Amino acid sequence: MSARARLAVLISGSGSNLQALIDDSQRADAPFEIGLVISNRADAAGLERAGRAGIPTQTLSHRGFETRAAYDTALAELLAAQAPDLIALAGFMRILTPGFVEQWQGRMLNIHPSLLPNYRGLHTHARVLEAGDPWHGATVHFVTAELDGGPAILQARVPVLADDDPARLAARVLAEEHRIYPLAVRWFAEGRLVLGSDHRAWFDEQPLSAPVILDASA
Numbered sequence: 001m002s003a004r005a006r007l008a009v010l011i012s013g014s015g016s017n018l019q020a021l022i023d024d025s026q027r028a029d030a031p032f033e034i035g036l037v038i039s040n041r042a043d044a045a046g047l048e049r050a051g052r053a054g055i056p057t058q059t060l061s062h063r064g065f066e067t068r069a070a071y072d073t074a075l076a077e078l079l080a081a082q083a084p085d086l087i088a089l090a091g092f093m094r095i096l097t098p099g100f101v102e103q104w105q106g107r108m109l110n111i112h113p114s115l116l117p118n119y120r121g122l123h124t125h126a127r128v129l130e131a132g133d134p135w136h137g138a139t140v141h142f143v144t145a146e147l148d149g150g151p152a153i154l155q156a157r158v159p160v161l162a163d164d165d166p167a168r169l170a171a172r173v174l175a176e177e178h179r180i181y182p183l184a185v186r187w188f189a190e191g192r193l194v195l196g197s198d199h200r201a202w203f204d205e206q207p208l209s210a211p212v213i214l215d216a217s218a
């Protein structure tokens with residue numbers, strides 16, 4: 001890996017997690033840089049965030065492809081040109097095929113808005129409120145073919161408040177996402193974080209039996 005790990009970030013929307021990664025990459029001690037941002041939606045505000053930071057962007061709409069595999073092949077070709085050390089999914093809302101994941105397994109992370117393995121999939125904030133859970137949060141995990149099933153690395157916990165609605169809860173979780181994603185990317189870029197052959201996340205040469213948990217910042 002070169003002096004600074006090169007990141008490709010995949011987005012579909014607002015890009016606030018992308019912005020958190022951009023901001024961290026611009027710190028003097030950052031061990032990573034962002035070389036490319038790819039969105040499957042042309043209207044993703046994250047593309048403007050990347051443009052303002054001088055980061056090359058590509059839009060690859062999934063609508064132009066008949067199959068997921070065809071889309072993922074085109075996505076892989078875009079990435080091959082950039083040859084990133086790490087792919088960071090940051091609000092990327094497409095399920096990736098096993099063939100694509102296999103090429104990048106161990107070099108692809110995702111931020112998910114729940115305390116995995118609870119609440120995989122979509123609409124997590126509303127589901128947590130519906131269930132009456134006292135805790136919510138976010139998880140950074142390695143991406144595997146199993147949707148949101150990859151080894152968890154780092155989590156932030158957020159208490160659910162009595163007057164929460166999905167939007168208020170999502171905002172507090174998002175603030176914690178912006179804290180933990182850059183941290184996990186730094187760990188990878190520094191060579192401290194690997195996906196072991198045992199399909200567990202290893203941190204500082206120790207297998208993680210559970211994700212590192214940070215409680216919400218005060």
Ligand SMILES: Nc1nc2c(c(=O)[nH]1)N[C@@H](CN(C=O)c1ccc(C(=O)N[C@@H](CCC(=O)O)C(=O)O)cc1)CN2
Pocket residue numbers: 089092093094095096097098101110111112113121122143144145146147148149150
């Ligand atoms: N093979 C994998 N692909 C993806 C993973 C993963 O772990 N393995 N993580 C997701 C991110 N994600 C939740 O964190 C997620 C994204 C999208 C969906 C989903 O149902 N997408 C629908 C379309 C929804 C939409 O366009 O609004 C779909 O792809 O048909 C579930 C979970 C990224 N990919």
Ligand SMILES: NCC(=O)N[C@@H]1O[C@H](COP(=O)([O-])[O-])[C@@H](O)[C@H]1O
Pocket residue numbers: 011012013014015016017018046090091092093111112113121122138174177
């Ligand atoms: N299942 C994937 C998923 O729901 N990801 C979530 O989408 C949001 C993207 O926000 P952003 O575009 O502002 O980073 C984030 O909350 C992220 O955890």
